[in-house]
Amino acid sequence: MRFSIVTLFPEFFDSPLSCGLLSRAREKGLVHFTFINPRDYSTDRHHHVDDRPYGGGPGMVMCVDPVRRALDTIPDQVRILLLSPKGRPLTQTLAKELAKEQELVLVCGRYEGIDARLEELCTVEAVSVGDFVLNGGESGALCLIEAVSRLVPDFMGKNESADEESFSSGLLEYPHYTRPEEYEGIPVPQVLASGHHEHIARWRHQKSLEITLACRPDLLSEAALSQEDMRYLQSLDRLKLGRNLYVALVHFPVENKSGEIITTSLTNLDLHDIARVSCTYELGGYYVCTPVHDQQILAQTLVNHWRTGLGSTANPDRRAALEQVHVVSLLDDAITDIKARTGRYPKVVATSAKTGTGTFTQVKGCLEHGPVLVVLGTGHGLGPEIMVRADILLRPIRFMDSYNHLSVRSAASIMVDRLVGDVG
Numbered sequence: 001m002r003f004s005i006v007t008l009f010p011e012f013f014d015s016p017l018s019c020g021l022l023s024r025a026r027e028k029g030l031v032h033f034t035f036i037n038p039r040d041y042s043t044d045r046h047h048h049v050d051d052r053p054y055g056g057g058p059g060m061v062m063c064v065d066p067v068r069r070a071l072d073t074i075p076d077q078v079r080i081l082l083l084s085p086k087g088r089p090l091t092q093t094l095a096k097e098l099a100k101e102q103e104l105v106l107v108c109g110r111y112e113g114i115d116a117r118l119e120e121l122c123t124v125e126a127v128s129v130g131d132f133v134l135n136g137g138e139s140g141a142l143c144l145i146e147a148v149s150r151l152v153p154d155f156m157g158k159n160e161s162a163d164e165e166s167f168s169s170g171l172l173e174y175p176h177y178t179r180p181e182e183y184e185g186i187p188v189p190q191v192l193a194s195g196h197h198e199h200i201a202r203w204r205h206q207k208s209l210e211i212t213l214a215c216r217p218d219l220l221s222e223a224a225l226s227q228e229d230m231r232y233l234q235s236l237d238r239l240k241l242g243r244n245l246y247v248a249l250v251h252f253p254v255e256n257k258s259g260e261i262i263t264t265s266l267t268n269l270d271l272h273d274i275a276r277v278s279c280t281y282e283l284g285g286y287y288v289c290t291p292v293h294d295q296q297i298l299a300q301t302l303v304n305h306w307r308t309g310l311g312s313t314a315n316p317d318r319r320a321a322l323e324q325v326h327v328v329s330l331l332d333d334a335i336t337d338i339k340a341r342t343g344r345y346p347k348v349v350a351t352s353a354k355t356g357t358g359t360f361t362q363v364k365g366c367l368e369h370g371p372v373l374v375v376l377g378t379g380h381g382l383g384p385e386i387m388v389r390a391d392i393l394l395r396p397i398r399f400m401d402s403y404n405h406l407s408v409r410s411a412a413s414i415m416v417d418r419l420v421g422d423v424g
Helices: 020-027 064-071 092-098 117-121 138-149 159-163 197-215 217-221 227-235 268-280 293-307 310-314 316-322 331-342 360-367 384-389 408-420
Strands: 002-006 032-036 079-089 103-107 125-128 245-250 285-289 325-328 347-351 372-377 392-394
Touching: 002 064, 020 138, 064 103, 064 117, 079 092, 079 138, 092 138, 103 138, 125 138, 197 217, 197 227, 245 268, 245 331, 245 408, 268 285, 268 293, 268 316, 268 408, 285 331, 293 310, 293 316, 293 325, 310 316, 325 331, 331 372, 347 360, 347 384, 360 372, 360 392, 360 408, 372 408
Parallel strands: 002 032, 002 103, 079 103, 079 125, 245 285, 245 372, 285 325, 347 372, 347 392
Antiparallel strands: none
């Protein structure tokens, strides 16, 4: 495979490409590297390749003409990649795709980036190696080179080495051990010394599942999992962030269509469906807040039917869900109850279909440190007195669309999944 690297600093690659497996692969002719310096294609007598940005601002911008001239030396049909934070994420899947190419061109920007007209004039694909800022594209290019090169036949010596590494199966790799057999009181897992290949393979696969679940659960949504894998994941006892998450459905104070403060009536569907969501995601609890005495009696009657009445034996799953429900008068009662249960006041997260700037990532961060209460409104939304008291006002679920009229049950399901879903 041939890599053509467009860079202002070809010397950046001298050491990395001259050691380890990459060096040996170059010696064997498996990979080849060519460096193209845009400075050599500058028509300015001082060979300038950058200038001040239009519109002002700090830093310099790489000029389009030298880079365009450099790319004109590349044969047609060769795939050109621009290292850029806005690009397609570099994953193992993309690395496998790129490894099928005979040649790749890697364009490394510097300063504040390259004049945007390059992407209008040339067929380039943006690729990102992560959500962070680098001094230039060279470091990202090295990541891409290593990820792709190791998939070239014979690069690893034993091709199965690449097949067993992290991400190759969609999972993180299992832990490795070598001599001594015991170090500072920590022994090598006995199964690895058993010589029983089937048991070793099973242990390694299960460890991959455990590590992926603990460190990168998002990978599990795309990993190829067997029924046995899913049963094993379900059997793992792990601390779930969901246990720090509580949900409250408020019937007062809420607004009507005219913006007036009203009290809404409890509905059977809201009671059951949000309880089932709370149970499915193992939340800390679900609070139904209504100050109307007969509504409280109605809610408690429905709950008791499934907890201790005929429904408890007819439908044990529904009983488990309704165990999550706490009927209280006001939101303050829910907050006080969570404080009594956990020893800490919860962060209060108000929700609205109309306004809000808080993010799900922000709320997830709160869940790592203590209880969080997500407050859902009935009618046409929570009253202002709740909104102004909230620690976070979560942005609408579909904040970029004008139509945002989900039922409270649907909204609750989506929010909970985004916050504590197993693969979220």
